[in-house]
Amino acid sequence: SLGQGISNAFRKLLRRPTVDEKAVEEFVKDLQRALLIADVNVDLVLALSERVKKRALEEKLPLGLTRREHVIKVLFDELTVFLGESYQPLRYISGRSNVYMLVGIQGSGKTTTGGKLARYLKKRGLKVGLVCADTYRPGASDQLKQLSERVEVSFYGEPDAKDAVKVAERGVKKFKGEGYDVILVDTAGRHKEEKGLLKEMKEITGKIKPDEIILVLDGTIGQQAFNQAKAFNEATDIGSIIVTKLDGAAKGGGALSSVVATGAKIKYIGTGEKLDELETFDPPGFVGRLLD
């Protein structure tokens, strides 16, 4: 929001006749504030700002850069260390079925993202199947089935089943047998305190051996992002992250925390409720929005 963004801090930095230690300290304070408002993990903010300050003050100025430009470059460098420099696609091996499993906290947008991914991959000429392995949420199977009809991909669900592991297994087996390129498995929402559900997630993973376990993260999540992502990663190896609801006002700083907690890369972002509102992740764009 106005007056709080790092762009203002940059502007202040630009207006200074010289960029001395005091100017860097002030810039770092503004940076901290911008990152905190963006929901980045507090410890991460402190660590990042310390590194930016240290590098800005101690590093020898690279050739051709003013001290001002150097400060800005250091900031972007530090942030892109985690996020990567460009879009990275989901792991895909042609000639066989690829299984992608969607996991995440309740309400984060897994089912909707499943529909979006199915549409996206189908547009790329792949044969896609959607499996509903959420046996808890009322109407979960109906929801995914309706989305699969909208994007015209095959659907597998067992609305009255109680065993999510078995449903996932049967769904994946069916689509593998029919030569599908990608099998997207939607699972029930769960959080780190629900040990039984984390165990279930582990069991599903063990049975369907996903090529990618995608953590679907709500862009509005606050300081809990780090610990929740860490718990998911301890139960199953999170390979990628999709951050949803970035069409709102949230900056998605929690996503940065979850990247640090899992070592996974953000590959897509959700920018709305409609099935075409999925974008490939663009690190510079994300950082720009984070600091805006």
Next chain:
Amino acid sequence: KELTDKNMDEAFWDLQLSLLQSDVALEVAEAITEKVKEKLKGKRVGRFTDLKTLLEEALRESIKEILTPKSSIEILALAEENKGKKEPLVIVFLGVNGTGKTTTIAKIGRMLKKKGYNVVFAASDTFRAGSIEQLEEHGRRTGIRVIRHDYGGDSAAVAYDAIQHAMAKGVDVVLIDTAGRMQTDKNLLEEVNKIVRVSNPKLTIFVGDALAGNDAVEQAKKFNEAVGFDAVILAKVDADSKGGAALSITFATEKPIIAVGTGQKYDDLASFSPEWFLSKILD
């Protein structure tokens, strides 16, 4: 022994950091820190340890003041007062996508039914895939009738229809489920505004996600400005939420939190305890 300004600044910075780590929104953490500073003005401080104790005391007081509701809203009490009246007790639930509105409605419906009230659900989310089936399944499980139209239909018309049905059949309470929406979407805010105008509810409840960070303040403020709500229910508190969202939302809107969602089952609805949140935030 004189306390230096530097000690004071460090102490206040630590205070603010601890609030931020409890997931309190930045602007709220800053405002509370200012509040604490005000409380400490003119107080005599001895050694550094005295400042720490004074700070914690002032912080505890400030948080307690914010969290203790100024008004008391109790759904069961409202249902009791409304019993026998020609018009049903109408409650609208609104909020951002995925916060727990539909599940919260199901919990409240079941609670009312157990206390002997006659309830209907209004499926005013005519947009999201599976929203009607989700509410219908809750209806089956709780024995509560769902008034619904088709997907793509007018959401306000469903609410109206449900209220007419309630009046005709002597139903006590109408719980209206609305679609999730971003507080940045003016059209969608206008849509839910229309539902509220048409249904003229006794109570409008904002359902927030306990896991939300700084956006919790923005959501609550915008919804309150654009539509207006009377009370807040915070869901997913069981996800080990640090409690900050409760403080942020209450500070920003001054509306009472009347319940918290503590899980996905029908019994997982608890009354809001300022003491419990205070201990979580200060932990």
